[in-house]
Amino acid sequence: MDRLETAGSAYPAPELDVTQWFGGETSLQQLRGRVVMIEAFQMLCPGCLSYGLPQAQRVRKQFPEVAVIGVHTVFEHHEVTGPEALKVFLGEFGILFPVGVDRHDGQRIPVTMRAYELEGTPSTILIDRAGNLRFTHLGALPELQLGAMLGELQAEPA
Template sequence: MNPVSKAKIGCLPPDLSVSGWVQGEATNFEKLAGRVVLVEMFQVNCPGCFLYSLPQAIDLHQRYADQGLAVLAVATAFEDFDKNTLQNLVSLTETGQLIGETLRVLTEQGQTRNGRWRYRLPFPVAMDRLVKMEKPVTDQAVEQFIQQKLPDIAAHSSDYRQQIRRRVLNYLQSLEFRAETFERFDLQGTPSHVLVDKQGILLACRFGAFPELESLVRQLIADPVPA
């Protein structure tokens, strides 16, 4: 596993680990000190990311970038490794081309034109660093995964714990890669939202809907930076 410490709410976050920036200048939290930072984690083959979270991020960027908000997007991959690729991310940023389930669902909802997204991402975009999974999966890797995701498993029956271990083993054996930024922030899926205040403190790592995101961004922008 990556030796870099995991993200903790209320602490300085670990650096984003990316294989490259496909749009905008390379950056990280330290370079953005004094600004509120929103990182949108998405997958190219994730319809919900394109229906909800990315349009929300674009809207926040358009309305608050001049007031101190920095929005970044990091494309990750924890499944569908044949679709959630650097090549497809580059096609998205350069031409708006969609693929897979994202293309199918957005086309059904009338949100594409010739297979292309009706939005363009106006902020820096990077690809998460994908590391080839080691085979075979060790017992230590299974136990570490369980402790990270199910810290209260000891309270359950022995049969239940064995069932969970088998499921985790099968899941880890099915993975081709692990995504470093996705792991560092202990994310549960996509879309996910990482929010850092002006002092560089991690305030939120939220999976799925985040209805209070705008009000929190506005509050953080208004907060003065301590001298």
């Protein structure tokens, strides 16, 4: 879905299926009425460290009305990326938005990652005020493009 879908072509965003929260538990239902940006990442992912998470941090600061959430969605290196390591990682990197740990159900790809049909990390997801999935993107996302999309979603009626 690598473009901003029109409101009429969007569909309800799947709820996040996480096993643990860091920085405050939240749900998409609780955030209805706000634009939501989800950054799906793995702490050992070079792209997540170099541009995905830093960009999410900038959005959190520059667009305080947008709810920014992280989803740690691990599909490799499970033995070294558990919740205790994630807690240290979030502190070391100063991640201040809520981060949920995507649930595993025995399959290689975690539940939320499958529900959003993500192809890898980092992935950026945008959800409109009505709770509809409007955009997903794998990899680096140009700042101007992201800012324009956030502005467009903010300008839509709730």
